[in-house]
Amino acid sequence: MSVEVSLRHRRGAFMLDVAFEARGGVTALFGPSGAGKTSIVSAIAGLLRPQEGRIAVNGRVLLDTSARLSVPAQARRTAVVFQDSRLFPHMNVKNNLLFGWRRAKDKADPVTVSHVVDLLGLGNLLARHPQGLSGGEKSRVALGRALLASPDMLLLDEPLASLDAARREEILPYLEKLARERRLPMLYVSHSVEEVARLADEIVVLKEGRVAAQGAAFDLLTDVDAIAGAPPLGAVFEATFAEQRADGLSLLAFDGGTLAVARLKRPLGARLRVRLRAEDIMLAREEPRAISANNVLPCVVHAVRANGDQADVQLLCGATRLVARITNASRARLGLEPGVAAFAIVKSVTVEREAG
């Protein structure tokens, strides 16, 4: 499974000039608004005709301007989940869900339909009309509608941006489930590091119409140069639930040490995605004793990037990269330069989801 995209499109003073490849799983298109994220989604879906470009999904060429080829949007099999859900107001939820399904060439079987309905918790909404749904419910229906169209690729254009924090928490677990199933390449557009850290396998960072950086989520989220200034930075990596201690702490083993976290309700041996926010890491030159933090990790400074009064310090803890955001004054006082040994005091650990 792969997606190749290369596009050049000028509109007024804005020039979009990007090229990237995405393998299966979730690829996040990450960047500030106005970076060209939505134009890329529109071009892949066939809603925008770029002046130059080539797009292929799983080897099927959807656009090749040099060969004057452009598959019309309705034949591309690239379903989009829009930020504003775009449910059809004259149809109930069931007919909205089945709109793409009825038109798909290789229809998913009815078992899949009921599976998607269950996965997204839509069973008791089927007879309702979109007007009566909450924002979170609308997003879930839009997601189900896109999935049931049996697309070759799912494009998610900031599907959570119009929702408040509580509704976002309502949808994210469903997206995580989807990401874990991994049968479908997904392009996830977002300007939220939180969402990207939870869902993405690969990240393409966009800046002013260009690809600023691209790579695996595990690498890129700690790359202080790639996501300079983007709040809030943080390391994402995989760990194994290794031990449940009698004192209530659960131990997670990762490539570089062990993290102790509050009791986990997961089976022993589970592979988990763990996130350490840059703001939640303090640094010390000497090993601190008598400290309330459960996790003090020995590491080596790998790179430093000063950003105004702040400094992002990239650390290597075994083979795992961490990043800490501290004041530039503290960085100078402690003499944190590449190659220096330090201790990372981890104030809190977020267990994001089961690793795929």
Added chain:
Amino acid sequence: MNEILSPAESQALLLSLRVSGVAVFCALPFAFITALFLARVRFPAKALVNGLVHLPLVLPPVAVGFLLLMAFGSRGPVGGWLLAHLGIRLVFSWTGAALASALITFPLQVRAIRLALEGSDARLAEAARTLGAGALDRLANLTLPLALPGIVSGAITAFAASLGEFGAIITFVSNIPGQTQTLPLAIYAALQIPGGEAEAARLCGLSVLLALLFMTAGEFAARRAWR
């Protein structure tokens, strides 16, 4: 009904309903196609076509009736052909009255439908495309049902307006009781007879009642718009 209205009066009422019903029903598909054309297609002479479509709304109805007579009269180019080849005579018949009504109320239908089509959400059409719906599919399953309240409201308004058409009908198909004498023509005829004021007043009241009924229905249909 016969206790309130004389046989001649109820005949005029039923004829009015039939003429207007047939006029609106037959004009509707053409009005939809014209509205779709004006709403979706860009072409240089659009303002001219738009003006032509709206002409019956601003021309004196008598002028429209006269033009119809010229074209569809038994010696007119279209009317002569229809009579010679198909045996259809429009002058002096209720079908001619329906044609005149249809032409006069055509712009009302086109306007209402065009408004409903232009109000339709392009973003929904994009969503439908990404879900595999082609142009005709979108027209049938998205555009048309979403525009339906506007179409119904336009048709009802046109029907109500058509009930009041006088000038074009009397000029084109004359005032023949039972054939072309609709309500307004019956009111006019009553006023020509000494002592006919009472009958004219009754028919006027009836017209007011009908107009109110259908205008309210039209308003109600427009409010049933989606969203």
